[in-house]
Amino acid sequence: MPVKAKPWLMEARGYPPPSLDGARIRLDLNESPFPPPPGVVEAAAKAVAEANRYPRRELYEEVLGLLSGYTGAGEEMLVLGLGGDMVLEKAFSLVLGPGDTAVAPEPSFSMYRVYASHQGARLETVPLREEGDHWTLPWGELLEALRRGARLVAVDNPNNPTGSLVVPGEQELVELLEEAGRRGALVVLDEAYYEFSGVTYAELTESYDNLLVVRTMSKAFSLAGLRVGYGIAHPRLAERLRALMPPFLPSPSLAAAAAALRSPGYAEELVRLIRREREWLRERLERLGARAYRSYTNFVLARLPGIEDPVEALREKGILVRRPGLPGGGWMRVTVGAPSENSMLVNAVAELLGAAPPRP
Template sequence: MVKIKRTVKELDPYIPGRSNEDLARVYGLDPDNIIRMGSNENPLGPSPQAIETLKKSLHLINTYPESNIDDLKAKIASYARVNSEKIIVGGDGADEILDVLAKTLIEPGDEYIVHPPSYMYYEFTFGIHGATPVYARWNVEENRLDVNSVLNAISAKTKVIFLCTPNNPTGGLIEKKDIQTILESTDALVVVDEAYWEFSGENNVELLDEYENLFILRTFSKVMGLAGMRIGYGIGQEKLIEYMHRVKPVFSLIKLSHIAASATLDDLNYLKESTKLSIESREFLYEQMSKFPELRVFKSFANYILVEIRNTGMKSKQMTEKLMENGIIVRDCSSFRGLDDHWIRVSVATIEEDEKFIDVLKNILSDQQGISND
């Protein structure tokens, strides 16, 4: 028997959202009519400019990707309003940047701080490299970070602190002053995950000029509509970026992803419309779901909404199953550390899809009420 690495044997598998094909097969649905509201994807689809550019570039797939992507770094730097030496680009979304950070920083026995409930991939990635998680706290009731819990978790072994803003899955923001307090309290690298920042209009890039231990994580998967192309980027101090490039795979960003990312950044009208549509959908869903007395709906600054369904008489698995039977995917949040089995996360969709979701949800809750009254 091959001897498997201990950290891998002890690792809980990451649970992604289900595909349309999987759902269609299980429930006998038409995959083209399934409404995806579980993976925080862009309901507008990709940039038309990116699509046209990709069509013209398909003949290039027999050649290796570019190892020098200075043109893309320059566009990202302009978008982020930093110099390009502060940019590193990953070819498996922001997840690759997390892996490169772990390879660059982590020695076995190092500690890192996370604030559940939050994005679970931090633990998935850093655990493989032998780091030990230390848990701070996100106050779900108030939908804000418990800053003191982070400060109390810092030790001499702390190598990285993860702060997710807007936080996934709660949608809450971390105030800039709280991020500054944490940055000033440690020499550890503070990773601020801004995957959803465009939907909030709030970011922390200007803090890079003041704090050497700040690193910002971003992605092309959300507002830029390129989740399937797997492009992420990090913004940090030049010296850290240089070390990260030493361990990053040279050709991780495939040629077509490079081309799609560049074209999307050129399509300013698309970026504006993409942001606008997602925010309109979020606010519509918040308003409509808040009308159901059985639901507790959390205000969000991202492109998804956390919903507590405890008073419906259903658990998250039951609710998500009933929605999937009707061709709608939402996220069962029972796998998130810090949440129990009475939470779901609903991603934005088109307004037409939102309306169908609300109608289906109304029927499910009405049927459940009838069962409860029998």
């Protein structure tokens, strides 16, 4: 019998998502601050107007074709799900059972623990190490966990919440895949922030049928509310994962995804803007005396000196940010918002630190 997720585990991810509680700015869930463009909204609205019908097969196939063009992976290598979340959940359910072990960095995306626990499995963790302005993953410890019998390795690259690229390189990843292959274990490489990092190892799925790369349209494509994510895997693995997926994805989600992929220019522009804003935010936070780590994502991990709980302190000022689950006080993970939101955040941090807000 799979074990049900404990309520605190769901809360760890922010489930159910907190209401705004009167907060003015929400920078806690790594969402895009901008709604999708009108063409995408219209496509979704048109699908809603035909919601009496089940989603058409052709629409699903159109999205697969467009995603194939976008990723460079063949359609037989793609697995569509309700968010990257669902693809992750199915991957965990494919290989894990009661008493099994999965391994992931600590900290990392909080749902890995939830999905392992759904299967009655245990999540072993490998602590990330702080090195100057970024965090590294002791790769040898992942290999050791495999040798001790872990059935699944999940690595988010870039890592949430540090924003760091934690896969050292292709050679190391291949070594892990070979070790996992000898032991029948699965490697899940979570590239949810791929558009912001520009770094991918998806091509290795052609040679390794024990590698799943997970992506999402929630971030760069501004579609978090429509829940569109996908996996890239060797056709043999993709087929096994597709067999676990529900028969339909909602037609508004598919229609929006198709429209977004037909004109990805807005997403590219958004990524450029978010990257610029991210560097601005990092620099301002550092100037205020905070530690703000280099990021390859749409969020920044920061530590504020002398403020035990910045999450609560900022909530009182109407700004929601996230606790990243690192030991000690002062930590916050802040999503890069629209320029006005980022300025408000910087001003609020300046107030907390008793510093004059930095000039624009």
